[in-house]
Amino acid sequence: MKHDHFASLYDSLMEDAPYKSWLSFATTNFPDKGSILDLACGTGTFTCMLAKQGFTMFGVDLSQDMLTIADDKKREQRLNIPFILQDMRSFSGFEQLDGITLFCDGLNYLLDSKDVKQTFQQAYSALKSDGVFLFDVHSEYKMEYIFSNQLYGENGEDISYMWFCEQGEETLSIEHELTFFLKKQDGSYERIDETQYQRTFQLQEYKQWLEEAGFQEIEISSDFGESTDLEEKDRIFFKAVKK
Structure with a gap:
C-alpha cells in the first residue's frame, strides 16, 4: 500500500x-x-x-x-x-x-x-x-455486496472526500478511488487523488x-x-x- x-x-x-x-x-x-x-x-x-x-x-x-x-x-x-x-x-x-x-x-x-x-x-x-x-x-460478503460500485463521501470543514469502490480484476478484489479536498490557510482547496487496491x-x-x-x-x-x-x-x- x-x-x-x-x-x-x-x-x-x-x-x-x-x-x-x-x-x-x-x-x-x-x-x-x-x-x-x-x-x-x-x-x-x-x-x-x-x-x-x-x-x-x-x-x-x-x-x-x-x-x-x-x-x-x-x-x-x-x-x-x-x-x-x-x-x-x-x-x-x-x-x-x-x-x-x-x-x-x-x-x-x-x-x-x-x-x-x-x-x-x-x-x-x-x-x-x-x-x-x-x-x-x-469478508467476501463485504467485497461483493457492500463495497462493490458504491460511492461514499463526507463534507468536512477542513477535509472533504469522495470515495468510489468498484470491483477489481482479481476475484474478491476492490479498487478504491479516493479524491480529497484539503482546505488551505488562504481558504482555497488542494485536491489529492489516491488509488488503493484490496483483496480478500x-x-x-x-x-x-x-x-x-x-x-x-x-x-x-x-x-x-x-x-x-x-x-x-x-x-x-x-x-x-x-x-
Whole structure:
C-alpha cells in the first residue's frame, strides 16, 4: 500500500474507527504485559493504546510517512515503542513474541496468495510457543455486496472526500478511488487523488494457509471475536496459536 501524502490524512479518516473494540479483542487473547508486534501499524494509534495497557510494543509498517507520525505520537505520550520500516511479508529481527496483531484489514492489501502465505510464515517464526496471531480481513460478503460500485463521501470543514469502490480484476478484489479536498490557510482547496487496491480470500483458504505455516487452534469469528455467526458480516476475525 502506498501512503505518501495519504499518511497526513489517515487519522482524519480513522476518527470513527473501532479502536476500543480491537483493543478489547487483543487484550482478551494476549497475556498481561506480553511482547506484541503490531504489523501494518500505520500512524501508531492502536500500537500506543496497547502500550498504555502495559504491553511491550513494536510497530512495523511499509510507509515511512506513517511511521513519522507514529513516532510523534509515542513522544507526545511518552511511550517507548520502536517503530520500524519493514514489509509485513518479510519483516525480521523479532523472535519469542507473545503476540502479533494485523488489524484494520491490513492483510487485504496483499493481492497475491503467495504474499499472504509468506506473511503467515513470518508471523509464525516470530512467535514463541503458545504465541497468538490476531488479524482481521474484509469478508467476501463485504467485497461483493457492500463495497462493490458504491460511492461514499463526507463534507468536512477542513477535509472533504469522495470515495468510489468498484470491483477489481482479481476475484474478491476492490479498487478504491479516493479524491480529497484539503482546505488551505488562504481558504482555497488542494485536491489529492489516491488509488488503493484490496483483496480478500475465502475463509477456508486463510485457515489452510495458517495451518500450512504451522498454526493450530485456529478460531474464526465476527463482531470482534464475540460471535461465530459469519453470515453477512463485514469483517472477519482470526485467532491462530503457535504450538
